[in-house]
Amino acid sequence: MPTYVELGNDELAALKDRLEREHAEIKARGLSLNMARGKPAKAQLDLSMPLLETITTLEDCVSTDGTDCRNYGVVDGLPEAKALMASMLDDDPENVIVCGNASLNIMYDALARCWSFGTLGSTPWSKLETVRWICPVPGYDRHFGVTEAFGIEMIPVPMTDEGPDMGEVESIAAFDENVKGIWCVPKYSNPGGITYSDEVVRRLASMVCAADDFRIFWDNAYCVHHLFDDAAEQDQLLDIGHACVEAGNPDRYFKFASTSKVTFPGAGISALAASPANVVEIKKRMGVQTIGHDKLNQLRHVRFLKDAEGLAAHMAKHAAILRPKFELVNRKLEESLADVGGCSWSKPRGGYFVSFDAPESTAKRIVALAKEAGVTMTGAGATFPLKQDPRDSNIRIAPTLPPLEELDEAMDVFACCVKLAYAEHLLARRQA
Amino acid sequence: MPTYVELGNDELAALKDRLEREHAEIKARGLSLNMARGKPAKAQLDLSMPLLETITTLEDCVSTDGTDCRNYGVVDGLPEAKALMASMLDDDPENVIVCGNASLNIMYDALARCWSFGTLGSTPWSKLETVRWICPVPGYDRHFGVTEAFGIEMIPVPMTDEGPDMGEVESIAAFDENVKGIWCVPKYSNPGGITYSDEVVRRLASMVCAADDFRIFWDNAYCVHHLFDDAAEQDQLLDIGHACVEAGNPDRYFKFASTSKVTFPGAGISALAASPANVVEIKKRMGVQTIGHDKLNQLRHVRFLKDAEGLAAHMAKHAAILRPKFELVNRKLEESLADVGGCSWSKPRGGYFVSFDAPESTAKRIVALAKEAGVTMTGAGATFPLKQDPRDSNIRIAPTLPPLEELDEAMDVFACCVKLAYAEHLLARRQA
Known part of the structure; x- marks a missing residue:
């Protein structure tokens, strides 16, 4: 498959039409998904419930x-x-x-x-x-x-x-x-x-x-x-x-x-x-x-x-919840964007985020399209001082909060928005 | 009884000797009592133990x-x-x-x-x-x-x-x-x-x-x-x-x-x-x-x-613990210092302190004598900016932390130190 820059104008226009229809269909579903902040998921919070029972008696204090x-x-x-x-x-x-x-x-x-x-x-x-x-x-x-x-x-x-x-x-x-x-x-x-x-x-x-x-x-x-x-x-x-x-x-x-x-x-x-x-x-x-x-x-x-060992054992439980989410994000991006071109993203071994670099001048538009379609991302530019990304390219993906099935859906929406924004951008540039 | 300023030099010197012996006897007891800070007593803290069991389940959160x-x-x-x-x-x-x-x-x-x-x-x-x-x-x-x-x-x-x-x-x-x-x-x-x-x-x-x-x-x-x-x-x-x-x-x-x-x-x-x-x-x-x-x-x-009513009911329990302490402080000061002269103190209806005004130029000495005798008071001068009490008179008494019996003993020590410092001060002034 050719990448988007390699497509002719007519092919690109047809692609854009198809993506707009796809985006409209998603909008009609009235989703409300959130990948904006590095918040732990409910399942992660549940891991620490015993903490709340550790200090109840006089001796405990x-x-x-x-x-x-x-x-x-x-x-x-x-x-x-x-x-x-x-x-x-x-x-x-x-x-x-x-x-x-x-x-x-x-x-x-x-x-x-x-x-x-x-x-x-x-x-x-x-x-x-x-x-x-x-x-x-x-x-x-x-x-x-x-x-x-x-x-x-x-x-x-x-x-x-x-x-x-x-x-x-x-x-x-x-x-x-x-x-x-x-x-x-x-x-x-x-x-x-x-x-x-x-x-x-x-x-x-x-x-x-x-x-x-x-x-x-x-x-x-x-x-x-x-x-x-x-x-x-x-x-x-x-x-x-x-x-x-x-x-x-x-x-x-x-x-x-x-x-x-x-x-x-x-x-x-x-x-x-x-x-x-x-x-x-x-x-x-x-x-x-x-x-x-x-x-x-x-x-x-x-x-x-307790101590470093107890901490490590506890963090392994977090990892078991988070790892599939990061794997899902990477798989979805690879599947959806392999042939698009112009995109890259991180594959971290820890932490809370995937850093996504969209084609230059499309990040704001991608985040706006996602918002319209019911998926809240971290604001484009947020990863730069004064929120000014000179390339308008970087988007922070925070995959930890949504459950796996919601994340799966949100990533589909995100990929659609990336493709649509890129197609729009390339066409506009060619017409300019 | 005449007040200290009304005593003749010999009477005052004899009084000072007696107070020095009394102070030395207290020192020998090796006390360790604290009236320095406005800290609640253990009995007060115990009132709130049920608070620690209010949030333990998922629903509670x-x-x-x-x-x-x-x-x-x-x-x-x-x-x-x-x-x-x-x-x-x-x-x-x-x-x-x-x-x-x-x-x-x-x-x-x-x-x-x-x-x-x-x-x-x-x-x-x-x-x-x-x-x-x-x-x-x-x-x-x-x-x-x-x-x-x-x-x-x-x-x-x-x-x-x-x-x-x-x-x-x-x-x-x-x-x-x-x-x-x-x-x-x-x-x-x-x-x-x-x-x-x-x-x-x-x-x-x-x-x-x-x-x-x-x-x-x-x-x-x-x-x-x-x-x-x-x-x-x-x-x-x-x-x-x-x-x-x-x-x-x-x-x-x-x-x-x-x-x-x-x-x-x-x-x-x-x-x-x-x-x-x-x-x-x-x-x-x-x-x-x-x-x-x-x-x-x-x-x-x-x-x-819960609410203002629950708060008031809870504070009444604190008052029941604190009131006897404030009453004790006032009674001890009245008993010990009535005939001394030059001293005054507050009789508050709430809060955590009794403000004691010692005869001018004696507060630092009183606190030092108390410290020697095993009773820690708030530093003299602490109630003024830069710890500078121009009259060297004000001492903050914090009666809340010690249990009643310790407070009783501490107030005896304090009264002895007030009297000794005052006697010292008057004699020194007359000799000057």
């Missing part, structure tokens, strides 16, 4: 060090919660601070602290004319939302198969002291599913930064979120903390993780890890902001997940 | 509007949680945002938002040379800690029996556009136990402010924390929201409350209420910071406390 977790105190988290989260953060418990239910919140707060107070003695970023930030693209829309809220100028840098294009990153960081940080989802990245190579991690840790207070915001959101049980099929990530210490830049990173996609997104626990100097400063400032985070919920997580 | 509270979303809180917290905040549910476990955190965040972004279009406070803040004294040390952290210049204003001295407050607010706010604990204040009079509330709402973005931080921490069940013995507070609307300054206030001293300080829920315009802005900015607070814990609170 006491931590290993004898703290009555119902009362005030312990700003940096319970010892056993630090140990659990340290296993996710690939760090020592003493470098970990356990917080509330959302890692987004602790990333925002980490940036807000640098904004208002500076960090380790640096000038508060709010006092600077301009603050700039490196944003690997495609990336996570909520990251970009945080830097946008603070009026920070975002510099997009393309992702490669090994992480952000380090040549670009290095040249941006080295010559501009207003460049203060970089967003990273280093493992099973959102949306590309890329895990940073050891070389990329080492170059981030060792690169020359014009700003002494440059910070890598290391959002290890998918650290234990493999799709495959076999270790050989799981991505491995070099720890940024060790790499920074080795490179002589021990304070350059803030690491973040949470149990949002382990237990309950609405009621998990989150944590950060940083260098001893950073931890001292963060604890001091956090102690002004709060007397302590929810310790009973920390206990629930420890009693339910 | 669904809110009235059908939300699966285990998953992401609902940045401003569940409808039923808004209704419950609205009853504490004396407001309509639509003006309420329900947050995480700590009202201190939402006060800090409210100030941090004004700092980084301004409010309702005003210049971000971080961009100003100087920001000033009105601090009624004695007041809550953690409030002062927040403004101190942001480098805000704090202007102490004395408390009267009806709230802050409004003549002073008005003259400070009216002529300095850098004065951006005031800390208020308007009911059963920390530490004085004062409830603001209707006139004070109305003057705060209607006063001329040089700054358009002046904000009253209304920390209604003890809104339902009466010591007496009879309504005639409970303080009533005029709602600042209505007063601000009536005065034509509808956006001037942020109200805060939490269940920290209702259920569990370590695992409660908090909420703020504000004008519709403020709520719109806060939700927008909060939506960048988090996808949502812990909804399962919101549900636990609603299922356990």
Whole structure:
């Protein structure tokens, strides 16, 4: 079969007519399917129901060090919660601070602290004319939302198969002291599913930064979120903390993780890890902001997940639910789009997304067509700062929430929309 | 009996010797008692144990509007949680945002938002040379800690029996556009136990402010924390929201409350209420910071406390535990200090503290003597900005944590230390 660009005008016009009829038929079905956000499915949430029964008696409320977790105190988290989260953060418990239910919140707060107070003695970023930030693209829309809220100028840098294009990153960081940080989802990245190579991690840790207070915001959101049980099929990530210490830049990173996609997104626990100097400063400032985070919920997580081994066993249950969904997405795309041309997509081994690159200038139209047909996708452009995808090409597919049968149907709709938008686009271009 | 100032030098010296021996005897007992912080006692925490069993099944996890509270979303809180917290905040549910476990955190965040972004279009406070803040004294040390952290210049204003001295407050607010706010604990204040009079509330709402973005931080921490069940013995507070609307300054206030001293300080829920315009802005900015607070814990609170009536019934159980402690403190002070002179203290009808005014220049010494004798008090000066009590007189007594028998012993120690410090001070002054 010829690809769409190889078709003659008449063939393409006929194809477009056929796809329009198909799209109209789908619309008539009145579907309401959602592939917009990286939300766990109900079946995944059900895996953690026993967590809710772990803390009910007086005895349950006491931590290993004898703290009555119902009362005030312990700003940096319970010892056993630090140990659990340290296993996710690939760090020592003493470098970990356990917080509330959302890692987004602790990333925002980490940036807000640098904004208002500076960090380790640096000038508060709010006092600077301009603050700039490196944003690997495609990336996570909520990251970009945080830097946008603070009026920070975002510099997009393309992702490669090994992480952000380090040549670009290095040249941006080295010559501009207003460049203060970089967003990273280093493992099973959102949306590309890329895990940073050891070389990329080492170059981030060792690169020359014009700003002494440059910070890598290391959002290890998918650290234990493999799709495959076999270790050989799981991505491995070099720890940024060790790499920074080795490179002589021990304070350059803030690491973040949470149990949002382990237990309950609405009621998990989150944590950060940083260098001893950073931890001292963060604890001091956090102690002004709060007397302590929810310790009973920390206990629930420890009693339910126990340790790294318990966590891995639990994540394997998630993988069993998610793997068929990712396989389905890939199979449907291969079946529907093999002969279309101009499309490519990721085949991740973990995380929550498939990154789909549509033919240039069609992404917005595809998402709009899908919406009309009853399938909500993440907004086109969302994976870029200020929602501006210069190629209008990238679409994030979030296959985790719908049950398999709904996902199957949604992918059919999506494929129809991709083909229709591409046919429309090619015809319009030829007529122009 | 003559008071201490009326004693001759020899009598006073003999008294001091006797008190020193008494103090030494107490030290030898190796006590370890704590009246430092406003922490609920174990017996109070036990009242809320059924809360931990309210959310265990799948059905339990669904809110009235059908939300699966285990998953992401609902940045401003569940409808039923808004209704419950609205009853504490004396407001309509639509003006309420329900947050995480700590009202201190939402006060800090409210100030941090004004700092980084301004409010309702005003210049971000971080961009100003100087920001000033009105601090009624004695007041809550953690409030002062927040403004101190942001480098805000704090202007102490004395408390009267009806709230802050409004003549002073008005003259400070009216002529300095850098004065951006005031800390208020308007009911059963920390530490004085004062409830603001209707006139004070109305003057705060209607006063001329040089700054358009002046904000009253209304920390209604003890809104339902009466010591007496009879309504005639409970303080009533005029709602600042209505007063601000009536005065034509509808956006001037942020109200805060939490269940920290209702259920569990370590695992409660908090909420703020504000004008519709403020709520719109806060939700927008909060939506960048988090996808949502812990909804399962919101549900636990609603299922356990139910409504305003359930809340009042629950608070009556707290009162039954607390009332004898406050009565004991007052009785011990009356018995021990009646003939000493120079001392006064509050007799609050609610809240968590007794405010003790020692003879001038003795508070630090009293707290140090108590510490030596094994009784930890709130640091002297803590009730003033930068911990500087110009008279070195005010000491916050927090009688809630120790069981009655320990409190009895601790108050004996405290009284001995007050008497010894006063005797020392008078003798030193006479010798000078």
